[in-house]
Amino acid sequence: MKPYRSMLFVPGHKGSWADKGVASGTDAVILDLEDSVPPAEKVAARDVVAETIDRLTEQGVRPDLWVRVNPEETGLMAGDLEAVVRPGLTGLFLAKIYNARDIVRLDAVLSHVEKLRGLPDGHVKLLACFETSEAMGTCEAVVAASDRMVSALGATGPNADAGRSLGVEFTPEGRETLYILSRINLAARQHGLNHPVVGVWQDIRNLDGLRTFCEDNRRLGYRGLVAIHPSHVEVANEVFGPSDEEVATARRLIAAYREAEASGSSAVDFEGQHVDIAHVKTAEEVIALADAIAGVA
Secondary structure: OOOOOEEEEEEEOOOOOHHHHHHHHOOOEEEEEEOOHHHHHHHHHHHHHHHHHHHHHHHHHOOOOEEEEHHHHHOOOOHHHHHHHHOOOOOOEEEEOOOHHHHHHHHHHHHHHHHOEEEEEEOEEEEEEEOOOOHOOOOHHHHOOOEEEEEEEEOOOOOHHHHHHHHOOOOOOOOOHHHHHHHHHHHHHHHHOOOEEEEEOOOEEEEEEEHHHHHHHOOOOOOOEEOOOOHHHHHHHHOOOOOOHHHHHHHHHHHHHHHHHHHHOOOEEEEEEEEEEHHHHHHHHHHHHHHHHHHOO
């Protein structure tokens, strides 16, 4: 999976808004067929999303294109899949899943639709959004249920699905969700999904609060933000991407270690810190992330 520092929601029925999403600098656009689309417009929104995917793909836009489909329980998912599974679609952002069986069934359906569309099996990737207590309680099984799974979202935010399902009251400090966010991160990484994302930040104009939220979740192991407003993208990209200083420090560390290694030492005093091969591997990951982001950009 590409390193998504930011993934931006765009209402699926507003095709022109996708262009604003692309212009924001986000790493991925999520064309939404679920909560941001009025019920009366959900069916028509499918064609808008399909046309948007085709148009943006033809233009060769930078961000990857994802779609949040309606949950299976709504009776709308099958029609959503029929409309949006096509060349140019990177993956599906899955809302309100409950258990691993949901993922296994969807995997089988996607294989069928991909075959009808002439796409290779496994073309469409999956991102599991943990919004229900049932899914959170079995997150290990959910992320392991399909080879299509490439990331997981630790959902948070006041008065929304995740908080209501858990019965918690949201605080900016996030103590009430620390356990489940840590568990989802661990489950994801245990199964090789090393780029979990977090979201959303609902206080649209509070960019200082957003920055703190991103920084806190970066320390917790998350590597990107699912955003609901274009103004949030720049902050997320900055926080979740290594700074020039971090990259420069990583390069100096590696150089210092290699010099010590050449002289027969397996550890070195680097700018007052003891470092060994474990720290080198971390530094190499920082550089690899910076290179990957540069490649995406």
